[in-house]
Amino acid sequence: MPKSTPGVERAARPAAKPAAPTGAPTQKLELEVNRTSYALDVDVRTSLLDALREHLHLTGTKKGCDHGQCGACTVLIEGRRINACLTLAVMHEGDQITTIEGLGAPEALHPMQAAFLARDALQCGYCTPGQICSAVGMLVEVAAGWPSHATPDVGTRPVELTDGEIRERMSGNLCRCCAYPNILAAIRDVASGPNGGRSP
Numbered sequence: 001m002p003k004s005t006p007g008v009e010r011a012a013r014p015a016a017k018p019a020a021p022t023g024a025p026t027q028k029l030e031l032e033v034n035r036t037s038y039a040l041d042v043d044v045r046t047s048l049l050d051a052l053r054e055h056l057h058l059t060g061t062k063k064g065c066d067h068g069q070c071g072a073c074t075v076l077i078e079g080r081r082i083n084a085c086l087t088l089a090v091m092h093e094g095d096q097i098t099t100i101e102g103l104g105a106p107e108a109l110h111p112m113q114a115a116f117l118a119r120d121a122l123q124c125g126y127c128t129p130g131q132i133c134s135a136v137g138m139l140v141e142v143a144a145g146w147p148s149h150a151t152p153d154v155g156t157r158p159v160e161l162t163d164g165e166i167r168e169r170m171s172g173n174l175c176r177c178c179a180y181p182n183i184l185a186a187i188r189d190v191a192s193g194p195n196g197g198r199s200p
């Protein structure tokens, strides 16, 4: 009888498959996205990003890393920016969610959308919805006096929005095409405009 080599016999056997999850809990919820109410019934583990893209087909919000590293999925919740890949849809019932589709319309662009176009602040455009939503939320934070890592004196009000401040505050939004100089210029244009670039 041939001797079996340790390891070979084990390798010949099919690996045991992990049990497929069955009966994953779902939850009915209503999401307010871009001033429209949507009724959903989702697996409770569904991220807000997947709910937007896969359930509501609002594909303007992009999935880059799905790990909170790139900012492509940035949306606004109650006016504050958030990575939609890092939060669950079921946590946002009753919240006002704004995506790039709801920020402006082709015939009435939000000032930040218009500035990105005017400054040619994109190449492939994949990061752009997240950059724009993030920039809009960032200007609200500046207006509220929130300091950043680049603020020389955290007690200073109002915060002076230098290029260094903008770069630091937008550092969570990566652009693989390196359109950073034009993104910076677009944000600077809006920040120096009426109302510091904040929506009325």
Ligand code: FES
Pocket: 062, 063, 064, 065, 066, 067, 068, 069, 070, 071, 072, 073, 074, 083, 084, 085, 086
């Ligand atoms: S997809 Fe959410 S941070 Fe990259």
Ligand code: FES
Pocket: 121, 122, 123, 124, 125, 126, 127, 128, 174, 175, 176, 177, 178, 179
């Ligand atoms: S424009 Fe291509 S990733 Fe930013």
